[in-house]
Amino acid sequence: MSAVDKFVQILADNRAGKGSGIYSICSAQPTVLEASMLQARKDGSIVLIESTSNQVDQFGGYTGMKPADFVAYVHGIADKVGFNKEDILLGGDHLGPNAWQSENAEPAMAKALELIREYVKAGYQKIHLDASMFCADDAGDRHKPLADEIVASRAASMAKVAEETHAQFRAGQPKPVYIIGTEVPIPGGAQEEEETVTPTTPADALKTIAVTKAAFEAAGLVDAWQRVYGVVVQPGVEFGDDQVFHYNREAAKGLSDAIMDQERFVYEAHSTDYQSETGLTRLVEDHYCILKVGPWLTFGYREALFALAMIEEEMLAPRGIETSKLRETIDAVMVAEPKYWKKYYPGDEATQAYKRKYSFSDRSRYYWPNPKIQAAAKKLVANLTAHPASLSLLSQYMPNQYSAISEGLIANEVEQIIIHRTQDVIGIYARACKMAK
Numbered sequence: 001m002s003a004v005d006k007f008v009q010i011l012a013d014n015r016a017g018k019g020s021g022i023y024s025i026c027s028a029q030p031t032v033l034e035a036s037m038l039q040a041r042k043d044g045s046i047v048l049i050e051s052t053s054n055q056v057d058q059f060g061g062y063t064g065m066k067p068a069d070f071v072a073y074v075h076g077i078a079d080k081v082g083f084n085k086e087d088i089l090l091g092g093d094h095l096g097p098n099a100w101q102s103e104n105a106e107p108a109m110a111k112a113l114e115l116i117r118e119y120v121k122a123g124y125q126k127i128h129l130d131a132s133m134f135c136a137d138d139a140g141d142r143h144k145p146l147a148d149e150i151v152a153s154r155a156a157s158m159a160k161v162a163e164e165t166h167a168q169f170r171a172g173q174p175k176p177v178y179i180i181g182t183e184v185p186i187p188g189g190a191q192e193e194e195e196t197v198t199p200t201t202p203a204d205a206l207k208t209i210a211v212t213k214a215a216f217e218a219a220g221l222v223d224a225w226q227r228v229y230g231v232v233v234q235p236g237v238e239f240g241d242d243q244v245f246h247y248n249r250e251a252a253k254g255l256s257d258a259i260m261d262q263e264r265f266v267y268e269a270h271s272t273d274y275q276s277e278t279g280l281t282r283l284v285e286d287h288y289c290i291l292k293v294g295p296w297l298t299f300g301y302r303e304a305l306f307a308l309a310m311i312e313e314e315m316l317a318p319r320g321i322e323t324s325k326l327r328e329t330i331d332a333v334m335v336a337e338p339k340y341w342k343k344y345y346p347g348d349e350a351t352q353a354y355k356r357k358y359s360f361s362d363r364s365r366y367y368w369p370n371p372k373i374q375a376a377a378k379k380l381v382a383n384l385t386a387h388p389a390s391l392s393l394l395s396q397y398m399p400n401q402y403s404a405i406s407e408g409l410i411a412n413e414v415e416q417i418i419i420h421r422t423q424d425v426i427g428i429y430a431r432a433c434k435m436a437k
Contacts, residue, residue: 003046003089004125004174011229011266014289021284023429024048024268026093026294028055028063028070029368030077031301035422037083045435047083048126049074050091050292053098058111058118061099062366067092067122091126092119093292094182096158098133105135109154116158120165125176127162128232128268129155132182148207152215155180159216159224178224179290181208181232183270197245200233202258209262230268231259235288239274239295241345241359247279249286256286266290273299274360280432291433296425298365304421305377306357307397308414311389312380321387324380326373331356333370340366384414400424 001009013020025036028051040047055061056070065073071090078085095116100108112131119127131154134146145151162176183200208231216225235252238245249256259265269288272280273296280291309326317323334341334356341363345355356364367373389412394402401410401417410416430436 002174003087004177006046006087007048007089007126007177008229011264011289014266014284014287015260015264019281019285019434021289021291021433022046022048022435023291023293023426023433024050024091024093025297025426026050026052026292027297027365028065028073029298029301029365031418032297032422033074033077034081035419036297036426037078037081037088038419039423039426039430040087040435041081041083043430043435043437045430046087046089048089048091048290050093050126050128052093053095053115053130056092057099058114067118067124071122071124089126090124091128092116092124093128094130095119095128096131096133096154097135098130100135101133102136104137108135109157112154112158113161116161117165120162120176121169123170123173125174126179127159127176128179129158130180130182130232131155131158148211149215152208152212155212156215156219156221159221160219163221163224175224175227178228179230179232179268180212180228181205181230181268183232183234197234197236197238199236199252199255202254205231205233205255205267206258206262209265229264230266230290232268232270233288235267235269235283235286237269237275237279237283238271239360241355241361244274244360247275247283249282252286252288256288259287268292277428277432280429284432284434289433291429293425293429295360295362295365297422298368299360299362300425301418301422302362302364304398304418305380307421308384308389308417309380311393311397312383314393315390316383316387321383322379324376324383326376326380327357329376330364330367330373333367333372334364337367337370381414388412389414389417 010020010022036047051070055063056065056067058066060066074088075085078088097108097112100111131151132146134142138146159178166176213225233255235247237247259267267288268290269283270292272291273293306327309324312323341356344361344363345352391402398421401420404410404420405412410420
């Protein structure tokens with residue numbers, strides 16, 4: 001079976017009450033991707049990897065990668081770790097005019113259609129169509145959602161381009177599968193302190209499906225509509241700098257029940273980062289069975305490197321060995337180049353300094369490719385390769401990895417330790433989705 005077929009089977013099994021789901025890796029960080037593939041290889045499962053319209057687009061996005069570049073990048077990591085590329089399902093997240101909202105609708109949508117074309121041409125097979133954002137000349141109250149009919153019409157126009165591109169360039173591969181809808185809060189975490197997050201109403205979710213179905217049919221996309229499998233909703237989960245809104249099954253029950261009246265449909269849940277394993281398991285059981293995770297993955301990676309930097313400092317600084325100063329380097333770079341965090345981290349200087357290190361929204365993830373930070377990370381790895389971490393300090397700072405070394409599951413090698421710590425997060429999702437072996 002192809003990765004697309006396996007994906008569709010997981011969703012069908014979920015609707016059949018088997019509690020199966022799939023987690024979506026929303027990250028371009030190489031260690032995160034490597035850890036994800038190693039987890040999937042151990043589990044004998046497919047891996048779903050998605051790039052957002054901000055990360056990867058026809059102009060390079062903030063990663064500097066176009067869709068074909070990202071595919072080659074992911075496949076290169078698969079070759080490195082010995083993961084079967086046929087078991088990688090590549091998805092495009094929030095594909096639409098998001099990056100060009102400041103432009104009028106016509107030029108913004110022209111770019112969105114080209115974005116879709118490049119994604120499908122490159123081999124992406126799971127496409128989230130999201131035209132929910134206002135463009136500059138769209139009429140209406142900006143405090144309310146853009147009209148469903150406009151959103152649906154634009155989604156249909158994007159699906160049409162996806163279908164045509166697939167027929168032209170990818171006819172021998174499975175046809176794309178589609179996700180519709182949006183989760184209302186901004187991607188990447190809440191910015192303000194809130195009391196609770198209100199789930200999408202069942203009526204709104206069902207209206208999104210009905211209006212989009214009509215738009216697809218009006219555009220002659222009856223076949224494509226049969227491959228729309230999910231709708232993005234807000235089940236009441238979100239996170240901010242220092243808070244997590246945990247899943248409340250009772251509050252979302254009406255929404256959960258409503259999807260079973262729709263043929264083949266399930267929900268896709270965004271911003272599921274930092275939920276408990278019990279909460280994620282319940283989300284999957286309640287048909288929010290495509291779980292997006294992003295910042296938590298790089299947060300876990302950062303935790304690994306910060307812990308190792310503290311071990312390095314404790315072990316080597318008293319002996320006069322030059323240390324990496326990784327934590328200080330990251331902060332210095334972020335202060336010098338504040339564009340990725342400044343508007344997201346309000347507060348006084350001390351508050352901002354804390355958030356740069358420890359915020360759940362993990363804006364530091366944008367800075368790992370920086371040459372100064374890369375050099376510090378390489379020095380950290382070199383130091384702890386020449387002087388392996390003491391077991392007592394691993395017990396102090398990384399107890400899970402200390403246990404894994406003690407059990408013989410991993411060696412006391414710094415790169416294995418980093419991968420294993422990153423997999424602490426991925427493993428939670430694998431278990432919640434019943435993918436873990």
